[in-house]
Amino acid sequence: MSPASRLHVPTVPARPGQKPDFSYVHLSDAGAVPRPPIDVPVRDTVSLAEELVRVLDGEGRAVGPWDPGLTPEVLRGGLRHMLLTRLFDDRMHRTQRQGRITFYVRSYGEEAVSVAAAMALRDSDMLFPSYRNQGLFLARGMPPFEMMCQLLSNTADMCKGRQLPVMYHSARRRLFSISGNLATQFPQAVGWAMAAAIRGDTDVAAAWLGEGSTAEADFHHALLFAKVYRAPVILNVVNNQWAISTFQGFAGGEQRSFAARGPGVGIAGLRVDGNDFLAVHAATSWAAERARAGHGATLIELVTYRAGAHSTSDDPSRYRPRDDFEHWPLGDPVERLRRHLVTLGEWDDQRHAALLAELESALAADWKAAVRHGTLTEGPRLDPALMFEDVFRELPEHLRRQREELAAERAALAGATAESGDASRGP
């Protein structure tokens, strides 16, 4: 059949063993893209959705109209959060490799996407993260300790052991519960924003998903509802080029930006250098102002690269060149911000080393504290009876009965294992 076939199959620039090739990535020079007023008509954002908003140039200088003009303090704060995110990721990744947690997802190479956005938004703005936005949590001051307890499903887990690792949430910090189902948070964020508008609040909502997830219906519904009701929401597509093993071309990225979907449906679109802390901060601020002022939603495509494996269940060397990231044209977001601070004379190697040491030892202490609340293998352990709570607000009769059945089952088992001397089920 194939020979005659006229089906187009998206091309993948480089597979294992081949030379990395990023010629397909359309780049603009730093400072080259204009920054329109926040009330710009959607039509006039068509080119913004094709070009690439960049602020940091090759020499680490901030140039052009999108320079957010942040203070050194803020920049150092950004560097700190991005480093914290990376170190947290590395440590938790190793922890999973040691079998102490069941699963982990790193955001290596994408730290600016989350950290810069969180810093550009107000604390009262509601965030709807994907599983690769841990930077949002850390930048909003979520203690790594709390996140570690979730990863361990231990007695201090905010999810009471119900969620896979990395599916954090924090109602207090306005960080929505992460779902294992891709893209579902997108229309929810729009609904949240519609409610804010209905009430007349000035808070905005922001949501994130990967470029692969834009294929899901929820992405379409989100854009449409945001357009129809002019919802105060920022819809972020994190284009890290890969969806597990699937190249972004299979999500529609061939010769077309994801940001272009915005103007297509009738909301503003911005294509942004996702590894440029300043560009992400500036674009997010612009979209937030636009939303707050009642001019509606913005779709932001953040062009970045998934430098690591999809998750601890994945091995990217099976489907892409090992040295891909070294050739990625937009570099490393942490390194680029560090360099900018150095260029400004606001940072140096000593301070950098000191920061690393401080963060490392803090994380080490956090982990020590976290495991004290239990791990998969060592107690203390959450009471399995918790399994039946929160299905409904009140425990219904049939779940009360099942809870008793489980108790009987575990008693029987304890008896049995006591005899056979096998206590592997733990406490």
Added chain:
Amino acid sequence: MSPASRLHVPTVPARPGQKPDFSYVHLSDAGAVPRPPIDVPVRDTVSLAEELVRVLDGEGRAVGPWDPGLTPEVLRGGLRHMLLTRLFDDRMHRTQRQGRITFYVRSYGEEAVSVAAAMALRDSDMLFPSYRNQGLFLARGMPPFEMMCQLLSNTADMCKGRQLPVMYHSARRRLFSISGNLATQFPQAVGWAMAAAIRGDTDVAAAWLGEGSTAEADFHHALLFAKVYRAPVILNVVNNQWAISTFQGFAGGEQRSFAARGPGVGIAGLRVDGNDFLAVHAATSWAAERARAGHGATLIELVTYRAGAHSTSDDPSRYRPRDDFEHWPLGDPVERLRRHLVTLGEWDDQRHAALLAELESALAADWKAAVRHGTLTEGPRLDPALMFEDVFRELPEHLRRQREELAAERAALAGATAESGDASRGP
């Protein structure tokens, strides 16, 4: 809550009692929009998706690059099919009002959308209609008799009584089975086209849905898969301004064309005067050539107006001005083609009257023939045992048993009613 509310709610130009207002419809002059080569890059169709492709001018002349240059025979064929569609609609609508069929949907005012497209495509191209595309069936030579039998769910119904009226199909004529679920045919058409491409066929698929249906996930999936695999498919959005009582603004049509969704996702987009037979024919031909030549899909928005009620269950005077259609800027598709033929000296009132009379009497005869195969109230009637067939290819055991149960039930009933002398259940 409302006073403070900042939620945007799409405006509706005119409600009952108000003056019709179509100033929101962006028009282009006939002949004003360029006709690019069929291999034009998607990017260059952005303006085509905003302008309005028109051929027939105010004087009934065909002007500009999109004039398909059809012969008078073809034009008269088009007029004939459109008139047949309208007369068929009127007659079946009356029939429903008399209670002889349960439900009907007219395409009044939208006849060109279906008829011109059907005539522009090859018989081997596969069509995926919505419930308002009866013109596709009639233009492909489906005998009105067969359609009437479907409407009657009688013994000659191609659906064996399983479908609501108007849900026709014809495998032989390559007209897909109509679904009651909006938009589902869209990704199916793309899949059909993908299969054609995989096999190396030159056939294309074409699908239709209403502007309101573009909100469904299936619309998004269709555009995306069409873009990713460059499927040879034509995706038609029939923008008749209304979705039952809901104005097109609630589907995202405010200050944005539906055709623009095409370039947004990365397929060509065309916005076309749907009441201009020549424009619809030309646009469909262009998209078909483009698809056949391997340049991929086209999203065509056909701007038209639902001149009648949504269906026989609807009363539009509850939500829009009664005289709306009289003010519709794109006029009546039948009248416009008739006028064009007259302008060409290829048609006159006598021939028109004769054609009407011919079609009317043919339809009357068809109806007589159809009812002979049974109606809702008079026999002959389909055997209810047919209800259990075609659930699966072979009748499984449990359905064989249920068929027997039904037989017993009807026997008992027959007995009972025989006693009580009530035979209302019919044969």
Added chain:
Amino acid sequence: MPRMNMVQALNSAMDVMLERDPTVVVLGEDVGYFGGVFRVTEGLQRKYGSHRVLDTPIAEGGIVGAAIGMSVNGLRPVAEIQFADYIYPAYDQIVSELARLRYRSASDFFAPVTIRTPCGGGIRGGQTHSQSPEAIFAHVSGLKVVMPSNPYDAKGLLISAIEDDDPVIFFEPKRIYNGPFDGDPNKPAVAWDAHPAGEVPAGHYRVPLGRAAIVREGSAATIVTYGTMVHVCLAAAAELGVDAEVVDVRCMVPLDIDTIAASVSRTGRCLIAHEATRFGGFGAELSASIQERCFWDLEAPIARVAGWDTPYPHAFEWEYFPGKPRVKLALQALMEVA
């Protein structure tokens, strides 16, 4: 007391809640200016504004997704899905999100969303305007599932649903919107006025979720049913002269199995009736649960009467519908078991 049909009762429930709770909003296809294709939201937008009674795009998945987000931001959305046959595009948002948000976040987030949708056949709607998909929601942990059989319950249950902090799927048997229906399409339609349950208080009241109702007392057998079939079963029992107790389930989740099982244990015989397709329908769960609790009291096998295991065919509506003949045959057989 005012008399209402089911449409008016449901409309009144939303009117009352929109009035007393500023966080209640109504959204759906054609529900605003038009008042809904079945007129259930008639007049509400005029009264409460287009910001609290919203017309939406035709995207069931988007409607539920947005409703979840609204509810997380302090609103109590009442979403209408125009026909239960069209709820499937929203199935992922309902099952993966709405049903599990509270659980996965340990109650830090929850979604008090009510989804109203007309279900059932008997209106010549063919396969896509006649379905009863309650079983595929009752199986999903975290959803409450309701189906009233009369105006009084409809209003009281809808108010309870809207006030409930858990998501509720609220099925409205459209065949009985305007009057009770005993299953005979040839009889002249009856209105709700004559019916005691057509008496509906104008103001606020609740019918609690999770409680079945015994709508006819009897000692010879128990008929467990809900929705339109309640009226069909009442008529069948009466016509057969069987002293059957008829239990209206009203709420599939949480299920009032105690009331149901107590009745079956008393009568020793049980017939389950619903309109949905039989195989894997909610009747299966009823039969299994009843059997588990009443085994030793059963004098005959538990019988099920339901729609056939086919789509709902337009031309054979009354052969598909589990009307009086089918119920009577089953009830007769049930009583004949020695």
Added chain:
Amino acid sequence: MPRMNMVQALNSAMDVMLERDPTVVVLGEDVGYFGGVFRVTEGLQRKYGSHRVLDTPIAEGGIVGAAIGMSVNGLRPVAEIQFADYIYPAYDQIVSELARLRYRSASDFFAPVTIRTPCGGGIRGGQTHSQSPEAIFAHVSGLKVVMPSNPYDAKGLLISAIEDDDPVIFFEPKRIYNGPFDGDPNKPAVAWDAHPAGEVPAGHYRVPLGRAAIVREGSAATIVTYGTMVHVCLAAAAELGVDAEVVDVRCMVPLDIDTIAASVSRTGRCLIAHEATRFGGFGAELSASIQERCFWDLEAPIARVAGWDTPYPHAFEWEYFPGKPRVKLALQALMEVA
């Protein structure tokens, strides 16, 4: 004869069909170049080309919608949904279209689509990588529903599914991809090599749809189960020393109720076990149908063992999973009924 685990057996089934039937195509997320997240399609794209083994966008609804269209144009698509937990976005295309196309068009159109999807827990996947949603498909008229419990059946059933002209939802219990699992997570994993059903012919063969298998003969009770639970129940019966007959349902639709009922009538006692949530699960239909046919032969109430009526919690995987302790308690209780 070659020995295969379930992954290899399923891969071999597709390999055989791609080889002998040019209209067979495979599509899904990560199934092409990568070979699938569970490696079930490994090597197929290399062998048959990227036009017959297609990587797709992440849109389950689009995958099924496109597969339906392909099948109408003469292909036999085998679509993979990466996890059964992610099949809901495709639910509308499956229920409203795939299941009913043949019916509504009186067989003028039909859709021979097979949808493969890994299901079940026991791999620490948490609530979104552990579900068993077979019940919500078994209730839908027009779908065939299959779940194998070993490599031999997996290959034979998948070939039958692909060759079948009706749509088939094919569930793959991922916990037993690499070896049978008796429910004890603390025992070292066992491979399929040792198991007789690990012997799988290299070529083409069928295991017919619609036939249950008696995997253990016995006279004291009948255990009706499927998927991973087949192995758990076998182990439980053995450990308890109960002479139980174990029936592997294999195919929920069409259901081989004759084989099942015959066994229950013989033994007089019945235990139904599945991993899915209990309320409204497929076990309810099994219980109801068995009760209807075997009432007079039953010496004890039909018992159900299943997952609890909660989502599948990450930390409590083994307390949720219906393992040996739960099955044993139920079986014991069943046998103790005088």
